[in-house]
Amino acid sequence: MTDTTRQLRLFWALLAALTIVRLFLAASVPLTPDEAYYWVWSRNLQPGYLDHPFMVALWIRIGTWVGGNTPLGVRLLGPLSVLPGSWALCQAARRLLPGSPWPQSGLSAALLLNATLMLGLGAATMTPDTPLLFFITLFLYTLSRAIDPGVTSRAALPWWIGSGVLLGLAFDSKYTAVLIGLGLGGAVLTTGRLRRQPGPWLAIPGLFVAMSPVILWNACHHWASFLRQGGRAGDWHPARAVQFLGELLGGQVGLATPLIFILFAAGVWACLKRNRLLAWLALVPTIVFITHAFGDRVQPNWPAVIYPVLALAAIEAGWRIRWPVISGMVITLIVCIQAVFSPLHLVPHRDPVLRLTGGWDGFSRQVALQAKAEGATALAVEDYGLAARLAFTQDILPVIGTDPRWHLFRLPGTAAVKAVRIAEQRHDVSPEKAVTLCREVRDQAVRCYTVSPPASLVGVQLPGRS
Structure with missing residues (x-):
């Protein structure tokens, strides 16, 4: 050879x-x-x-x-x-x-x-x-x-x-x-x-x-x-x-x-x-x-x-x-x-991979069950990444995208639906009557989000995994 x-x-x-x-x-x-x-x-x-x-x-x-x-x-x-x-x-x-x-x-x-x-x-x-x-x-x-x-x-x-x-x-x-x-x-x-x-x-x-x-x-x-x-x-x-x-x-x-x-x-x-x-x-x-x-x-x-x-x-x-x-x-x-x-148990903000990928399964299910318990029929999200991640992870409730970018897709718009609005928490300030839920890994919060009470909203329904 x-x-x-x-x-x-x-x-x-x-x-x-x-x-x-x-x-x-x-x-x-x-x-x-x-x-x-x-x-x-x-x-x-x-x-x-x-x-x-x-x-x-x-x-x-x-x-x-x-x-x-x-x-x-x-x-x-x-x-x-x-x-x-x-x-x-x-x-x-x-x-x-x-x-x-x-x-x-x-x-x-x-x-x-x-x-x-x-x-x-x-x-x-x-x-x-x-x-x-x-x-x-x-x-x-x-x-x-x-x-x-x-x-x-x-x-x-x-x-x-x-x-x-x-x-x-x-x-x-x-x-x-x-x-x-x-x-x-x-x-x-x-x-x-x-x-x-x-x-x-x-x-x-x-x-x-x-x-x-x-x-x-x-x-x-x-x-x-x-x-x-x-x-x-x-x-x-x-x-x-x-x-x-x-x-x-x-x-x-x-x-x-x-x-x-x-x-x-x-x-x-x-x-x-x-x-x-x-x-x-x-x-x-x-x-x-x-x-x-x-x-x-x-x-x-x-x-x-x-x-x-x-x-x-x-x-x-x-x-x-x-x-x-x-x-x-x-x-x-x-x-x-x-x-x-994750052999190095870094805090989430020092671990870029964990910050992006950690805790989605538990959080998505928790959000969907919380919204369903409040009588909501959909999850409304403005941030495109958060909306897409929820659509991929859970199939309990449909995800409605409210960002204008979704109108460039060939996706069906919705009539007014009863939806909770989910957004990343900013500076520990939550909308009135909103519930705060967090993505967690090893009992540490990676990111926290506010879930507002159900309201009538319109947007574009994102495709799910099924």
């Missing part, structure tokens, strides 16, 4: 083990409110939604068709998608890193990406970043075939069109994919060999065909999603720029894990000297996020779109990856153990 064959077998054995761990994690950790919100989307598939494109809803619909309306069903495609995604990234390194020996370069890039907390924990959850990362890795593979100097422009044409389609599917997952497209555009325009080929220009129609469902949905809904997400670019709070930049840096050090973050940074610096394509793909999104941080907060998961590119770029630094990969996997393992077993 050659060393290369041994390395490949060990690599796939490790990925298989990681997939089993991620599937266990996906089945064991309760859904977050956002995941439950995307699950509601999956029960009402449409080409677009207010907050994001449709891909996460489609993935959940497929997963729940196989695994049922359970946490594992909701998240099923996440862990499974990492296997083909890692293969694609490994193959992409062959042509995107021409100065590095393959398959070692590809295996190293895939290991680095899998060792990040962004993918290690993120693959066991279901958010728009999950399909986004998958399609970006496939895009990098087809792009590597398209730019291969050993093929003619005619032979490269299908790969360019495929790259456009995959980038469009990434856009259908999350709008930040457009930043990778801008980076590719910059690379094409500044590279004569690529600029003169027909492939990059014929990829544009494929891109727009794949994006068209989201564009058409927005056109039919007064551009609601584009305006909502694009409006964030206009936020401007320069007095807090230092805070926002610090949060951006700290978030990426945490999600990449510290040693891998340093390797990512070194890789981008190396690409500036000898890999123009990867430099463009990495720097355009990075500059956009840094610029945004001068005026408003950048959520820690937004730069996820760059992580597959950074994993490739890191190999250009020529550094050893052994300790960054080991440290990243150890950190991810510690976080996963805490998420499932």
